[in-house]
Structure formats: C-alpha cells, structure tokens
Amino acid sequence: MQWWQILLLTLYSFYQICDELTIVSSAGSPVFAGFVAGLVMGDVKTGLLIGGSLQLVVLGVGTFGGASRIDATSGAVLATAFSVAQNIDPEIAISTIAVPVAGLLVYTDILGRFTTTFFAHRVDAAIERFDYKGIERNYLLGALPWGLSRALPVFLALAFGGGLVETLVAALEEPNFAWIAAGLTLAARMLPGLGFAILLHYLPVKRNLHYLAAGFGLTAMLTVLYGNISALGGAVASIVPAVNGLIPEEAALSFTNNFKGLSMIGISIIGILLAVLHYQNARRTVVAAPVSNVESGEIEDDEF
Incomplete structure (x- = not known):
C-alpha cells in the first residue's frame, strides 16, 4: 500500500x-x-x-x-x-x-x-x-x-x-x-x-403491508421477465456468427449485459410512483382531516 x-x-x-x-x-x-x-x-x-x-x-x-x-x-x-x-x-x-x-x-x-x-x-x-x-x-x-x-x-x-x-x-x-x-x-x-x-x-409494516407485498411481487415478476429476455438474447446472439465483428461468445455477453440493469430500473420507477401516490394521499388526508385527527407519524405497536 x-x-x-x-x-x-x-x-x-x-x-x-x-x-x-x-x-x-x-x-x-x-x-x-x-x-x-x-x-x-x-x-x-x-x-x-x-x-x-x-x-x-x-x-x-x-x-x-x-x-x-x-x-x-x-x-x-x-x-x-x-x-x-x-x-x-x-x-x-x-x-x-x-x-x-x-x-x-x-x-x-x-x-x-x-x-x-x-x-x-x-x-x-x-x-x-x-x-x-x-x-x-x-x-x-x-x-x-x-x-x-x-x-x-x-x-x-x-x-x-x-x-x-x-x-x-x-x-x-x-x-x-x-x-x-x-x-x-x-x-x-x-x-x-x-x-x-x-x-x-x-418500520410500520403492518400498516403498509400492501406496499411490501406489491414490491415483493413486482420484484419477483420483473426478475423472471428480464431473466427470460436476457436468456433469449444470449441464445439469439450465440446463433448469429458475429455481431459488430465480435466472436459469438463476446456477442452473447454484449447482448445479455444490455438487460442486466432493467429489473432494478423497473422497480425503481414503480417505487417512485408508489411513493408519490402515498405522499399525495397523505397530503390530502392532512388537509381534509381536523387537527386533532392528524396522525403524528410515530410508530406505536407496529413492529413486524
């Protein structure tokens, strides 16, 4: 060093x-x-x-x-x-x-x-x-x-x-x-x-269990989806003798790598949309509810 x-x-x-x-x-x-x-x-x-x-x-x-x-x-x-x-x-x-x-x-x-x-x-x-x-x-x-x-x-x-x-x-x-x-x-x-x-x-998981379940389900589905796309791309690239002058192994690797990050990108986009929806709903609730009924945001008896 x-x-x-x-x-x-x-x-x-x-x-x-x-x-x-x-x-x-x-x-x-x-x-x-x-x-x-x-x-x-x-x-x-x-x-x-x-x-x-x-x-x-x-x-x-x-x-x-x-x-x-x-x-x-x-x-x-x-x-x-x-x-x-x-x-x-x-x-x-x-x-x-x-x-x-x-x-x-x-x-x-x-x-x-x-x-x-x-x-x-x-x-x-x-x-x-x-x-x-x-x-x-x-x-x-x-x-x-x-x-x-x-x-x-x-x-x-x-x-x-x-x-x-x-x-x-x-x-x-x-x-x-x-x-x-x-x-x-x-x-x-x-x-x-x-x-x-x-x-x-x-985290208040019990109160937001539907978000946890939705995230798990979307992750599982998109992982399988893009995994199959990646496998299909590798198979296609291996059949073609050369892509842009590459040998079949390099072509397959190049084609497959294009799909590796898509799963997390999809999850991130969906997560942002859900977060925005949750924020908007919470904001409407705060505006519409009386002051005495507004949640303090503290976690009470909601451990997993």
Whole structure:
C-alpha cells in the first residue's frame, strides 16, 4: 500500500464524520466510503461491493439522542483497502475486517463525543464574554476530536496493520482452515439480510403491508421477465456468427449485459410512483382531516 493511498484514506476518514454531523451529503455513508476507498486503491468494483454490503447491514440501525452506533463507514474503508492490497475475497474482508472494525470503533466514537465537551465549555465561556470570534473558533475546533476519532484508527490500521492482515490471510488459505473461510463467507452473505430484518422490525409494516407485498411481487415478476429476455438474447446472439465483428461468445455477453440493469430500473420507477401516490394521499388526508385527527407519524405497536 502506497503512502499517498494511506494519506488520502486518512483524510477522507477525518472528513466523512464531519460531513455526517454537518452537511449530511451522504459522503459519510458506507457505500460512499467503499466507492472512495475503491477509487483510491484502484478497484472501484470491490469498494462498491463491500460498501454496499455494509450499507445494507446498517440499513435498520439508527441512533437516538447521543447514542453511538457501529462505524460501518470506517469498516468499509479498511476492508476495501486491505481487500485490494492483500488480494482478499471481499466477502471474507467484510466478516473479518469490516464488521469487527465497525464494532471496535464505537469506543473511539464515545471518546470523540465526550472530548468535544471541552470546546463546548469554552464556547459557553466565550458567550458570557460576548466573544464572537472565540465562539466561532472553539466551535470549529470541536471538529478535531470527531475527525481524529475516525482518522487516527484508520491511519494506524493502514500504516501498521498490514502484517496482521497478511498473517490472517495466510492462515485462512491453509487447507485445514478452509471451513473457517467458508463460514466467514456465509456470514458476510447473511449480514445484508440481517440489516433488512432490523429495518422491517422498526418500520410500520403492518400498516403498509400492501406496499411490501406489491414490491415483493413486482420484484419477483420483473426478475423472471428480464431473466427470460436476457436468456433469449444470449441464445439469439450465440446463433448469429458475429455481431459488430465480435466472436459469438463476446456477442452473447454484449447482448445479455444490455438487460442486466432493467429489473432494478423497473422497480425503481414503480417505487417512485408508489411513493408519490402515498405522499399525495397523505397530503390530502392532512388537509381534509381536523387537527386533532392528524396522525403524528410515530410508530406505536407496529413492529413486524
């Protein structure tokens, strides 16, 4: 791993938590972290695979008040970096690096939280003195503990953790420990499903069960539909000797790839339409109903 890659990933780790707390541009999300780490390491595909998987893991995990949660963003950065640098299977990197790191960095998150109280007290003192420059200065300095709570562990892991990761990879490649690698791969594949389960647990599913059923049905139907179209396209392309000068195998692959994204595109369009309809219905209900009858939007006794 090159020094400039370590520097860029450290700087991004510092920025991402500040963005999450202020701008909220999604630059602090795991999938964005995977993209950035993959871009820096030269393998965007691996970065998106790891980042997207961790995004699904934390899909239903939220914070309330001052609570801390697992740092899946830093986990995505480290898992992507080591996966590309050490040639580790992305699914094994998720279970052996990303998830443990995400859990351990809860402690640095807590450290960053209570360290910022030092600057908060300085802001209070500046307010009493009507020192506006002091208020601004200490407010900005409060970002240092937050940024360092992510940047410092990432830097130390990238700079000095390569030997540990190499040892881990060598151990997993031993024939006697192949079952461990298989188990870790299975665990990584199950984690996104766990994220969906947590999300469904907290969403008002019973009240909107028809939307869940409609989405499931549409997904199943469109997947089958476009799967058959893709198979038909591959068969047609294999019969034709050449398409635009390609050999039959390349022609089939080119023809088939045109249909791979259609299923999710169709689901996205249908989802947008349903969301708009739901919003319009809710808006009409709010306008027509008395104030006392308007729903507060809180989830009560509606767990899955």
